[in-house]
Amino acid sequence: MPRLSRRHLLITLGTAALTLATRPLHAFAGVLNKILGQAAVTSTQPITPNEEFYLTSYRSPPTIRVYDWSLSIKGLVERPMTLTYEQLIAIPTVSQIVTLECVGNTIAGEFISTAEWSGISLRTLLEEAGASATAYDVIFRAADGFSDGIRVDRAMAGDVMIVHRMNGVPLPQGHGFPARVIVPGCYGMKSVQWLTEIEVVDQDYKGYYPQKGWTDEAIVKTTSRIDVPGHGTTLRGRRHQIKGLAFAGTRGISLVDISTDGGDRWTSATLDPPLSPAAWSFWRHDWAPPSSGRYQLVVRATDGTGRLQTSIEQDPAPDGATGLHEMTVTVEI
Numbered sequence: 089m090p091r092l093s094r095r096h097l098l099i100t101l102g103t104a105a106l107t108l109a110t111r112p113l114h115a116f117a118g119v120l121n122k123i124l125g126q127a128a129v130t131s132t133q134p135i136t137p138n139e140e141f142y143l144t145s146y147r148s149p150p151t152i153r154v155y156d157w158s159l160s161i162k163g164l165v166e167r168p169m170t171l172t173y174e175q176l177i178a179i180p181t182v183s184q185i186v187t188l189e190c191v192g193n194t195i196a197g198e199f200i201s202t203a204e205w206s207g208i209s210l211r212t213l214l215e216e217a218g219a220s221a222t223a224y225d226v227i228f229r230a231a232d233g234f235s236d237g238i239r240v241d242r243a244m245a246g247d248v249m250i251v252h253r254m255n256g257v258p259l260p261q262g263h264g265f266p267a268r269v270i271v272p273g274c275y276g277m278k279s280v281q282w283l284t285e286i287e288v289v290d291q292d293y294k295g296y297y298p299q300k301g302w303t304d305e306a307i308v309k310t311t312s313r314i315d316v317p318g319h320g321t322t323l324r325g326r327r328h329q330i331k332g333l334a335f336a337g338t339r340g341i342s343l344v345d346i347s348t349d350g351g352d353r354w355t356s357a358t359l360d361p362p363l364s365p366a367a368w369s370f371w372r373h374d375w376a377p378p379s380s381g382r383y384q385l386v387v388r389a390t391d392g393t394g395r396l397q398t399s400i401e402q403d404p405a406p407d408g409a410t411g412l413h414e415m416t417v418t419v420e421i
């Protein structure tokens with residue numbers, strides 16, 4: 089991403105909460121999909137329309153008026169600063185297509201979507217503020233009381249963004265208006281919405297979900313999903329297309345295999361090039377079943393490091409679901 093020069097940042101010098109609750113993980117895992125979010129309509133488009141992008145927040149989205157809002161950068165920085173909305177949007181934007189997935193997403197679940205996000209690189213902002221080289225974590229705090237943090241080296245990698253636009257329009261209220269964080273390759277919890285404060289600290293910080301026992305590292309697991317045909321479908325005729333998506337965050341997807349016999353034999357599917365290194369991959373496979381009958385379809389992906397997606401089934405808690413997506417279809421030739 090292009091670097092921004094100092095004169096591009098209109099900054100004002102200035103000076104610039106934590107809730108520890110314990111709840112059993114199993115109780116939490118069960119309600120995450122039902123209470124904390126609403127699944128969007130299944131969409132197999134490479135970019136999810138804003139109205140269909142999945143929603144997750146631990147309470148209802150705050151209503152923020154831009155003239156009441158500011159973003160402060162504080163802590164271990166040489167030049168603490170506060171940006172108004174006007175100042176933030178005046179900075180030349182960079183854009184990146186990034187897939188977000190909730191850590192609570194189940195195998196083949198709907199809590200995964202992709203958008204083009206526009207804003208500024210966090211690295212630029214931290215360099216501008218003079219973040220300490222010896223710092224450990226960067227904490228993001230939000231207007232709804234939510235917070236989370238990432239390691240300073242991750243924050244400085246250049247691909248972490250502070251965004252104020254989503255698919256070409258200002259961030260919708262339900263997706264973090266007026267500004268949010270985007271951390272490619274991490275579960276959605278790190279992409280703090282309704283952002284108000286960035287603090288650089290010299291110790292490990294545990295955010296809202298990590299405090300409750302969820303993963304702090306939050307690196308997405310490799311996942312894949314069959315979208316077409318649907319489970320239980322009856323397919324008529326000799327030729328059919330099986331298709332779906334796969335995602336492994338910033339590791340990317342190198343291979344998708346499909347099995348039509350419950351996982352005994354595998355064939356590689358055709359992969360579409362992803363829209364960005366941080367976006368999901370679409371795959372398809374032309375299938376000519378040899379005879380009528382019932383078939384067990386299974387998909388598995390290999391990430392960009394050559395690691396095969398595990399078939400071991402694990403619930404979303406505490407660090408993301410694993411297992412393969414399987415479904416039964418009936419063929420009538």
Ligand SMILES: Nc1nc2c(c(=O)[nH]1)N[C@H]1C(S)=C(S)[C@@H](COP(=O)(O)O)O[C@H]1N2
Nearest residue numbers: 142143144145146190230234276277280281
């Ligand atoms: N302020 C705030 N940011 C938040 C959350 C929240 O509850 N409050 N939820 C997180 C979680 S768990 C996810 S998965 C993503 C979801 O972003 P979306 O609703 O835009 O899909 O936002 C993250 N950022």
Ligand SMILES: [Mo]
Nearest residue numbers: 144190191276
């Ligand atoms: Mo989430």
